[in-house]
Amino acid sequence: MNVQIPKHVPMMVLPGVLLLPHQLMPLHIFEEKYKQMLEDVIHGDRIFGICDDTIYSPMHRNRIASVGLLHISEKQDDETSNLMLLGLQKVFIKHVSEERDYPLVEVEPVELPSIDKRQHTVIKEHLIERVNSLLPESDQAAEVLNNMQKMSDLDLMIDYASQLINAHPTIQRKIYQTLNVEEKLALFDDLF
Secondary structure (H helix, E strand, O other): OOOOOOOEEEEEEOOOOOOOOOOEEEEEEOOHHHHHHHHHHHOOOOEEEEEOHHHHOOOOOOOEEEEEEEEEEEEOOOOOEEEEEEEEEEEEEEEEEOOOOOOEEEEEEOOOOOOOHHHHHHHHHHHHHHHHHHOOOOHHHHHHHHHHHHOOOHHHHHHHHHHHOOOOHHHHHHHHHOOOHHHHHHHHHOOO
């Protein structure tokens, strides 16, 4: 799916939550500021982002977040909403505006550095071996490994693998925020 990411994106602050590209994330909207954000998103381009709470800390600001496309939204009788957000891509946070009740963030899509084909193959095989060694033999495990074989995006693959092995949320976030594939792989390998 090729969706144009707008320059300014509403953000939902969810500490410890990472939205990966192609991932469907269920969300329950109950806070007033996010109810307003959801209305704006529904009547706009249906795109918003997920970031952590360091967005408000200039000293420790996480400059990487993710944006997604509102896939489904169902308003409940109690005025809350249940929705599904489809992850689109990682973005750099350039500026945070607090002119609304929710963060409106200027973003720029992350362009990942490329690596040569041989190195790509070696890293991919290494990741699959690591994950395979941890999964019990089952149809579900075989499906996970089959899906990993089909992946071509190493950045996404390492993020996915760190979630699969249930790495601590702080480590998952550090891996997620690292864009250099070799550094990212080293962080992942440190988990073993």
